[in-house]
Amino acid sequence: MTSVPEFMRFSCLVKKGVSEVRERKIPELTEYDCLIKMKACNICTVDYQQWLGLREHQGYPMAGGHEGTGEIVKVGAKVQDFKPGDRVIVGYQGCGHCAACRQGMTTACKDFRKESEDGYKFGEFGFADYTVKRSDVLYKVNKDLDPSQAAFGEPLADCIRGAKIMHVKPFETIVVIGAGPMGLLNAAAYRAFGARVIVTELIPSKIEMSKKMGFITINSKETDAVQAIKDLTDGVGADAVCVAVANTFAYKQGWEMLKKQGGRFLVFAAGYPAPELDVAANDIHYKEAEILGTYGCTTADFEDAAKALSTGIIDVSPLVEAKYTLDEMQEAYAKAAEPESYRVSIVL
Ligand SMILES: [Zn+2]
Ligand SMILES: [Zn+2]
Structure with missing residues (x-):
């Protein structure tokens, strides 16, 4: 098995126009969690408009990045449907128990984009080398698909x-x-x-x-x-x-x-x-x-998007504008904010 580091590197927005790469301890896996080695995360309007200072109601520091995809490297004791090596799209993580979550409408859950315990708004940590998510919010995707395209799972x-x-x-x-x-x-x-x-x-x-x-x-x-x-x-x-x-x-x-x-x-x-x-x-x-x-999507829509991308029924390749690394997030935000840009992808 791949050796797993103790810390994760992630990018967050600390104020208007400023993105920083920070480190934090990788959270302990609970029995239903998976550790994901992120492959790509694309910059959404929600992210770059915060960088532009147009959505400051979202708060800082913001650890966004909800258009992510990666490879599972470790699973919790009770995870049955995923194994290391699986390629996945990261979906929305809510509490998993409320009426909204049980209908797949995570966007209406009180825990949707909840602040992390260490004080990061949005708490998604998609722009990161490693991230931890519950297995029920992951969707399998074709391994051969370019990660920057697989990262279209959420917007699709x-x-x-x-x-x-x-x-x-x-x-x-x-x-x-x-x-x-x-x-x-x-x-x-x-x-x-x-x-x-x-x-x-x-x-x-x-x-x-x-x-x-x-x-x-x-x-x-x-x-x-x-x-x-x-x-x-x-x-x-x-x-x-x-x-x-x-x-x-x-x-x-x-x-x-x-x-x-x-x-x-x-x-x-x-x-x-x-x-x-x-x-x-x-x-x-x-x-x-x-x-x-319409706002966001349900679990069923994530399933459909994963299928559409994995099978090639929907080809998003023309929409990948540019690729950057985690250490180039400032340039990446500037590129994403240009009115003529399509999706800017962070390759992790
Ligand atoms: Zn998005
Ligand atoms: Zn919920």
């Missing part, structure tokens, strides 16, 4: 959750507003559900990426995107719209793209400062529209 699971909430059906037309990493990941999930996907975007490099991934893409800077959607749907409009950029104008535009009756409107992202959604109540009535939100 979020998009699969959104697809289920929006009850996406085959052959429907779904519009995704925004071709950033989450927009295109949503688009890929809807395509896997059998829908026809149209992406709208303003930034040229992102328009290129969307086309490269094979989506019908509208340049909403040069074209009237609402009219373009009408034209592409025989005047009907979209069956559903996912707004993947939290922006008041995007909400307004997305709403206008919906078909006359029975459309679904998904608010996918949070924005800081918070955008407005200005929709008339009468309009919701006449349109029989559903306004939906």
